[in-house]
Amino acid sequence: MPELIVYLLEGRSVEDKRALVRDLTGAVVKNLGVPQESVTISLVETAWTDKGKGGVLFADMKAR
Numbered sequence: 001m002p003e004l005i006v007y008l009l010e011g012r013s014v015e016d017k018r019a020l021v022r023d024l025t026g027a028v029v030k031n032l033g034v035p036q037e038s039v040t041i042s043l044v045e046t047a048w049t050d051k052g053k054g055g056v057l058f059a060d061m062k063a064r
Contacts, residue, residue, distance in 0.1 A: 001034075001038045001039075001040065002028050002032060002034060002038065002039050002040070003039075003040040003041070003042070004024055004028070004039075004040070004041045004042070005041075005042045005044060006020070006024070006041065006042070006043050006044065007044050007046065008043060008044070008045050008046070009045070009046055009047075009048055009051065009058060010045040010046065010047050010048065011048075012045075017043055020043070021041050021043070024039075024041055025039045025041065047059075048062060
């Protein structure tokens with residue numbers, strides 16, 4: 001049973017997340033030869049104020 005965990009910054013629409021889950025599932029089925037029903041995908045969203053890169057919060061990068 002393949003399981004994927006995808007970390008995302010918050011703010012994407014449900015439609016975008018549906019499409020991502022569908023496409024990732026298809027890729028796993030195609031490349032690993034497993035049934036679609038066996039693929040589990042978790043989307044973990046993080047607030048822009050709770051993640052940083054290079055010493056700067058992503059929330060501060062958006063303002064640039």
